[in-house]
Amino acid sequence: MIKEVCLGTSLAVLIFLTILGYNVVPLLLLGGLGVFLFLMLDRKGLGASSGSNSYAQPVNFTFDDIGGQAPAKQELKEALDFVLHAPKIIEMGIRPLKGILLTGPPGTGKTLLAKAAAAYTNSVFLAASGSEFIEVYAGVGAQRVRQLFKTARERAVREKKGGAIIFIDEIEVLGTKRGTNAGHMEYDQTLNQLLVEMDGLRSNERARLLVIGATNREDMLDSALLRPGRFDRVVSVDLPDKAARCSILRLHCRNKPLGEDVDLDQVARESFGFSGAHLESVTNEAAILALREEQPTISNRHFKEAVDKVMMGEKLDRKPNQDELYRIAVHESGHAVISELLRPGSVSHLTVANRGRALGYMRQIPEDDRYLYTKESLVKQIRVYLAGAVSESIILGARSTGATSDFNQAVQAARQIVTAGLSPLGIVCEEIMSKDMLHQAIQEIVQQQEKEVAGMLDGHLDTLKEISSLLVEQEYISGTTLQERIEQAKLEKQAPLEV
Secondary structure (H helix, E strand, O other): HHHHHHHHHHHHHHHHHHHHOOOHHHHHHHHHHHHHHHHHHHHHHOOOOHHHOOOOOOOOOOHHOOOOOOOHHHHHHHHHHHHHHHHHHHHHOOOOOOEEEEOOOOOOOHHHHHHHHHHHOOOOOEEHHHHHOOOOOOHHHHHHHHHHHHHHHHHHHHHHEEEEEEEEOOHHOOOOOOOOOOOOOOHHHHHHHHHHHOOOOOOOOOEEEEEEEEOOHHEEOOHHHHHOOOOOOOEEOOOHHHHHHHHHHHHOOOOOOOOOOOOHHHHHOOOOOOOOOHHHHHHHHHHOOOOOOOOEEHHHHHHHHHHHHHHHHEOOOOOOOOHHHHHHHHHHHHHHHHHHHHOOOOEEEOOOEEEEOOOEEEEEEOOOEEEEEEEHHHHHHHHHHHHHHHHHHHHOOOOOOHHHHHHHHHHHHOOOOOHHHOOOOOOOOOOOOHHHHHHHHHHHHHHHHHHHHHHHOOOOOOHHHHHHHHHHHHEEEEHHHHHHHHHHHHHHOOEEEEE
């Protein structure tokens, strides 16, 4: 209505000026420039029409399509029931939830949970990223926030839905703590507008709105955004455990032809620390490898190769010379032998193939998903880390720079022993502990385990040399082959000498 009145008034003024004999050409040019600028701003979201679909996304995703994350799904469903049963909630005098914050590492399924929430409540789903609201010009972000909430209400009414879900990914960009961006008030204005919009969510609206935010940096969010009445629930979306990883793998393998030798439970066991996105990539890479080899089905070795690729990167073409290749083989064989002696069956495979920054590697099979470590388990880790460099010293007489990463990991494990009160120093406070005392305690632990590793390898020197030579020839040794060689060497030692 306002647009029509302005257009009619402008046209009447131009006609009147023309009758009086004024040159209206400059005014027409100026008006055309104004219309052009308005259309440009409208395209960027400043003057978007109320029926804009720029944030709307179709929803064809349910909670059943998400593997694992049972606690997060259950907590999210309980919060969404307030939206589904709004009349009963109002009768009980319960204030409906305004916002739900999903926190957790990248790739754990926060966006998928938000889409499933929209399908669960039969709501309109509008998705945006926090970075979409931040611009150089002051006021742009605040206008986009207002437009997003307005669009959500109008779409829900037009499509005759009970409500709308607004999903804001990377909300830490939009909701960062006020005052941290000195000299740039756009961030604070945009956050203030979001706070105002969330405060204005009413339970008696024709369309009920629910804001779902996702972040992996909860520590960056402003405290006003996290208080009850805005984001009422904080749902943690953690990395999946073994059972959840297996469930995720099965979901992603539904449309893939698997070979009879594929054991997804074993793949789930070997992929400790992987997120849902990592596991999807593993299944995809395994299928690509099978296609590259023109195989009709995906076999177990394709999955092993895919886990290595996702974990460490693609194989490289660089080829070390023969001396370096043997040194790498000795190094990795040392890791593998000590790992098998400390925990039989722990080695998945070892290889001297280059991946990423690694010239070779030995991959262990995690014993189980562990979140607490005893001193014994940390000591075993240190021994495995040091075994590569010690084996180089024993067989080749000198170490190389290839053990730098191993030493860093050994020092971190030793530091954990000290700070957890598991060292001879007892319970300590790292903050008031001198650097020299901490360094000395770590060094004593590492040196002691280095001696233990040297003694263990001396007793299996022939096996270490044999595996190193075999690794140079074949480039790859499976954990089964390694175990057979070690067991054979033990039997030969136990066999009585013939007279």
